[in-house]
Amino acid sequence: MRRQFLGWLAATCAAAAMAALPAAASAQAKTIKMATIAIHGSPWHKALMKFKEVVDKESHGKYTVSIYTDGQLGDIPQLLSAMQIGTVDMGYFGLSSISFVKGGEPLNIIYVPYLFKNGEWAEKILNNDEFNGIYDKVAQTSGVRVFGAWGQRSARAIQTIKGPIRTPEDLRGMRLRIPTIPILKAAFDRIGVQVTPMGMLEIYNALSRGMVDGQDNGFDLAMPAKYYEAAKYWSATDHVYEIVGFFVSERLWKKMSDEDRAMFKKASQEAGAVATELTRQFDKDSIDVLKKAGATYVVPDKAAFRKAFEGVEAPYDGKLWPKGMVERIHQIQGDK
Numbered sequence: 001m002r003r004q005f006l007g008w009l010a011a012t013c014a015a016a017a018m019a020a021l022p023a024a025a026s027a028q029a030k031t032i033k034m035a036t037i038a039i040h041g042s043p044w045h046k047a048l049m050k051f052k053e054v055v056d057k058e059s060h061g062k063y064t065v066s067i068y069t070d071g072q073l074g075d076i077p078q079l080l081s082a083m084q085i086g087t088v089d090m091g092y093f094g095l096s097s098i099s100f101v102k103g104g105e106p107l108n109i110i111y112v113p114y115l116f117k118n119g120e121w122a123e124k125i126l127n128n129d130e131f132n133g134i135y136d137k138v139a140q141t142s143g144v145r146v147f148g149a150w151g152q153r154s155a156r157a158i159q160t161i162k163g164p165i166r167t168p169e170d171l172r173g174m175r176l177r178i179p180t181i182p183i184l185k186a187a188f189d190r191i192g193v194q195v196t197p198m199g200m201l202e203i204y205n206a207l208s209r210g211m212v213d214g215q216d217n218g219f220d221l222a223m224p225a226k227y228y229e230a231a232k233y234w235s236a237t238d239h240v241y242e243i244v245g246f247f248v249s250e251r252l253w254k255k256m257s258d259e260d261r262a263m264f265k266k267a268s269q270e271a272g273a274v275a276t277e278l279t280r281q282f283d284k285d286s287i288d289v290l291k292k293a294g295a296t297y298v299v300p301d302k303a304a305f306r307k308a309f310e311g312v313e314a315p316y317d318g319k320l321w322p323k324g325m326v327e328r329i330h331q332i333q334g335d336k
Helices: 002-027 043-058 076-085 095-100 105-111 119-125 129-142 182-190 200-208 250-255 258-292 302-309 325-332
Strands: 030-035 063-068 090-094 144-152 157-160 175-177 194-196 214-217 233-235 243-249 296-298
Touching: 030 043, 043 063, 043 090, 043 144, 043 258, 076 090, 076 095, 076 144, 076 243, 090 095, 095 105, 095 144, 095 243, 105 129, 105 182, 105 325, 119 144, 119 243, 119 258, 119 325, 129 144, 129 250, 144 250, 144 258, 175 200, 182 194, 182 302, 200 214, 243 250, 243 258, 258 296
Parallel strands: 030 063, 030 090, 175 194, 175 214, 233 296
Antiparallel strands: 090 243, 144 243, 157 214, 157 233
């Protein structure tokens, strides 16, 4: 009887220990604070939900992802700073944002007009060996690493209160809100635009009051802000294709095993596919929204815009990014 009792007790203890394993693993899970400026329910948010799903499942309780949308943890500069000191673990927003940190200057190349043929090419090239080498250097100098460039954004276009805009000459003399990015400013200066920098939150009032004649952005940023209520002309120049970036604190990345890093990279690529699919549908729907709002949507003479902007990046070659990089990107796509 005593032997049977001891056997039963051992079995019971073993079963209890096994039952406690999931709870113990969960208690020890590292919570990843993932932040974005995108609004709740947006394509970027839904992409991060996919990211969380993959990480939570494939890390087997080692990691769990907590998502913060709507800029809850700060805007982009604040998020980059927080990742540098390790108070935020990861971020998801425009890849070119890394150009504003030390060592990130080469990413200014993204804004070279008509650098990429389309979003697919942009995504492919921005994840190649040369760019991964740049991301390694940026991580060493800034403390923030890009571990994936996945999720195609809406192509940049021209939206104006006057129009329609079909050729570069149609923009001559107009005041356009252009981001404070040297290459974009140089491009629009060349075609006679009065470049007016201002923050995103100022654009709607500036358009409504006629302080500017237009702005350049893609559907992903322009439509939620309802700029079309004031600016009734949309010209699909598609002059820049940008990608969303997955950022991580280098402090955290250094602590991860190779297996963990591979898992996070896989999650980023799967999440980016969700962002791309939803953004493409959003772009299609946006054309209908514009038309229903009484706005005019046109596809301009892109060849004329391409010719007008050609070579504008030359002064920056070898200074902001490695010499000959623009040429190499064109060659990869079979342009030259």
